[in-house]
Amino acid sequence: MQPLTFKMRALLFLYSTQNLLGCCLALLGLGMFFTGIIADWWFPIVAALYAVAWLAIPADKELELQLQSESSQSSLTDSVDALIRESKSRLPHEAVDGLHRIQSILQDLAPKIFSGEVAMNYVSLLINAVNRDLPQTIKNYLHLPTAFATMHVIENGKTCKQLLLEQLHLLETQLGKIATDIYKNDADSLVINGEFLKEKFHTVSFIQ
Structure with a gap:
């Protein structure tokens, strides 16, 4: 821990x-x-x-x-690895592709999340998304027979497979937005630091 x-x-x-x-x-x-x-x-x-x-x-x-029990880079990424490994044989390939994209986002973010540089609200959202929302979404789908999930229309003309892909896309989009916000803060800090360095090392000419 x-x-x-x-x-x-x-x-x-x-x-x-x-x-x-x-x-x-x-x-x-x-x-x-x-x-x-x-x-x-x-x-x-x-x-x-x-x-x-x-x-x-x-x-x-x-x-x-x-947070302490879940706050490690390995626990965050390993949980998604395990989820993919245990469920990919029963998931549509599009869903597996979506899980790999989510995994990629988390692998990039994990070092920053647990460095103490990221706002607490982002940390909480990411931990809940990975340890609660994502597994529950997959679990709900895996409870269904494959034929039923693929062929039977249940809501707004959509099958369970389509609803699963929509929910995974929503999670991926939200994680992507969080990543963008975090990286934007880093980019803003870089710009501010650049302006500071320009000001600090600006050569003042006394010759007109």
Whole structure:
């Protein structure tokens, strides 16, 4: 089990219910100080209000444990490898091709996801997509007899095979959008760094 990075732990703390409520109560205490309701001992009172929220709400260890148990590059990509290996013989070849494309996206993203450089919401979306949404989609399809899934129309004139391909395409599209957002942030950082270097090493001429 790979330990969470410092940045990941910091984000978990900042977005925790304990911290958010604690900040609200602390701001309430500051508001009472600035409006003259309290004067002496204002700092201990503000700190105590924050502590009340921290102690009153149990720590959300479930999310941290989930992320920690799943937060490794190998676990993310290996789960898709296993899914393809175990299901490809019963899936349409188009679906297998879609799974390979999803696998390729994840292989490129995995090193960045667990480096601590990616926003927590992206990490959560990717982990849920790989460990929950994708397996459940495949599982639902594999419960059906092949002939029924291929030939029987069940919704909006579409067969189960067509619905499966649509759902896989939706997952692939969403993962692609997440990847684009992450890479765009990197590209923006590169542009900003380039501008900084130009400014830093710009040669100033004193000769007119």
